[in-house]
Amino acid sequence: MTTGQILGTSILLQVDTNPSGSANYVNVGLQKSATLSMNTTTEDVSNKDSLLWKEYLPGYKDWSIDCDALLTETDTGMTQLENQWLAGSKVRAIIKTPANPAHWSGTTIIKSLKYTAGDGTVYTSSVSLTGSGALTKT
Numbered sequence: 001m002t003t004g005q006i007l008g009t010s011i012l013l014q015v016d017t018n019p020s021g022s023a024n025y026v027n028v029g030l031q032k033s034a035t036l037s038m039n040t041t042t043e044d045v046s047n048k049d050s051l052l053w054k055e056y057l058p059g060y061k062d063w064s065i066d067c068d069a070l071l072t073e074t075d076t077g078m079t080q081l082e083n084q085w086l087a088g089s090k091v092r093a094i095i096k097t098p099a100n101p102a103h104w105s106g107t108t109i110i111k112s113l114k115y116t117a118g119d120g121t122v123y124t125s126s127v128s129l130t131g132s133g134a135l136t137k138t
Contacts, residue, residue: 006097008033013067013127016092017080025094028077029069029125036095036104038063038135063131065093065108071115071123078113078125085110093129106135 013034014025041059071078084091091110096103108129116124 006100010097012096012098013065013077014094014096015077015080015084017076019084019089019092023092025092026076026080028067028081028127029071029075032068032070032124033066034095035066036063037066061135063106063135064111065095065127065129065131067127067129069125069127071125078127081110081113081127085113090132091129102138104135104137107132 011034012031013028015028016023017026018024038061040061042056043059044054045057046054069078081091090107092105093108094103094105109132111128111130112126113128114126116126
C-alpha cells in the first residue's frame, strides 16, 4: 500500500483580498486545476576545455501560477483578481493544501484573465499569474 500522495483536488490557489493590510486569502473560483511553474534560465559556459560537451550555470529564476475554474456569482477570489487587474496592482497569491500549513507564496502580476461561456456549457475562467520577485515556501 502506497501512502503519502497528495490528491490534486486538495491543492488550491488563493489570493489576498486585503493587499494593504493583514493577509486574508480566499480561493479563486471552483477550481478544476492549478499549476505552479518554477524555472531557471541557464547560462552557457561551454568552452574548449568542455570537450564538445555543453556546460551551464544557473541564471535567473522565475515562476508563474495558472488556474482553471468554474465561476460563481459570489466568487470573492475572482472579484479580487478583476479589481487588481483593473487597478494594475500586484496580487499576493499562495498555492496550498487545506490539510497542510506548508505552501508556496509570493507577489504576482496578473498576466491574463479569460472567461469562457460556450453554448450549453458551464461558465469558466482561466487565470495566469506571473511571479514578481521571490517565491517562498513556508
